[in-house]
Amino acid sequence: MITNLSSQHSVLNEWVREIRDISVQNDRMRFRRNMERIGEISAYEISKLLPYREVTIQTPMGEAPCLELEAQPILATILRAGLPLHEGLLNFFDRADCAFIAAYRKHHRDGSFEIEQNYMTCPDISGRPLIIADPMLATGSSLVLAIETLLENGKPSQIHVVTAIACTVGIEYVKRRFPQVHVWAGDIDDELTAKGYIVPGLGDAGDLSYGNKRQS
Numbered sequence: 001m002i003t004n005l006s007s008q009h010s011v012l013n014e015w016v017r018e019i020r021d022i023s024v025q026n027d028r029m030r031f032r033r034n035m036e037r038i039g040e041i042s043a044y045e046i047s048k049l050l051p052y053r054e055v056t057i058q059t060p061m062g063e064a065p066c067l068e069l070e071a072q073p074i075l076a077t078i079l080r081a082g083l084p085l086h087e088g089l090l091n092f093f094d095r096a097d098c099a100f101i102a103a104y105r106k107h108h109r110d111g112s113f114e115i116e117q118n119y120m121t122c123p124d125i126s127g128r129p130l131i132i133a134d135p136m137l138a139t140g141s142s143l144v145l146a147i148e149t150l151l152e153n154g155k156p157s158q159i160h161v162v163t164a165i166a167c168t169v170g171i172e173y174v175k176r177r178f179p180q181v182h183v184w185a186g187d188i189d190d191e192l193t194a195k196g197y198i199v200p201g202l203g204d205a206g207d208l209s210y211g212n213k214r215q216s
């Protein structure tokens with residue numbers, strides 16, 4: 001399942017426009033906050049698909065029938081660009097447990113790159129919804145490797161991937177490897193450069209959130 005959150009008219013379109021806009025991107029705090037807001041809206045949409053149980057709670061005036069989540073989700077994030085999106089998801093799923101993965105593109109002299117994954121911390125995800133945040137789904141290599149590693153920690157009840165901008169090629173790659181994954185995208189673009197950047201995309205989400213890095 002793929003949901004393009006921009007296909008409906010909502011205030012989310014404003015935030016997607018701003019994170020893409022070169023004349024707004026120099027405001028790093030706004031960039032991160034817009035990512036966070038996309039995470040918040042995604043959390044709300046995903047929450048409609050999670051299972052709930054009926055409970056009765058005591059108010060000061062009596063008893064009220066309420067719903068509570070059957071299981072708290074696991075929120076997993078790919079560092080570093082995923083952090084603001086993760087924060088947004090955590091604002092809404094405030095009792096979730098979290099997993100972190102460090103991955104980056106290791107560039108070779110010929111211009112090619114491979115994904116280097118060198119850190120992971122994850123709770124037991126058996127029977128719980130797994131929600132993975134990464135703002136850019138380009139080739140899909142980082143995400144596929146991340147999901148493979150996360151699944152070593154148990155079988156989740158559902159898998160959701162939250163991205164700000166996804167590329168059709170990357171979505172197809174993820175769907176081929178993990179057909180059960182539900183991809184939520186702030187917007188979807190069709191083009192990918194030879195260096196693996198999404199066009200029109202927004203540039204480098206990690207650098208826009210946290211500053212340029214030395215090339216590895």
Ligand SMILES: O=P(O)(O)OC[C@H]1O[C@H](OP(=O)(O)OP(=O)(O)O)[C@H](O)[C@@H]1O
Nearest residue numbers: 079080081104105138139140141142206
């Ligand atoms: O789909 P892919 O082709 O794998 O590309 C997407 C990955 O690239 C970006 O991370 P990057 O490697 O730039 O690291 P960063 O978060 O430190 O900027 C992005 O946050 C994804 O993790």
Ligand SMILES: O=c1cc[nH]c(=O)[nH]1
Nearest residue numbers: 136138197198204205
């Ligand atoms: O377009 C892209 C592709 C990968 N990572 C980014 O930050 N942007």
Ligand SMILES: [Mg+2]
Nearest residue numbers: 204205206207
């Ligand atoms: Mg980056």
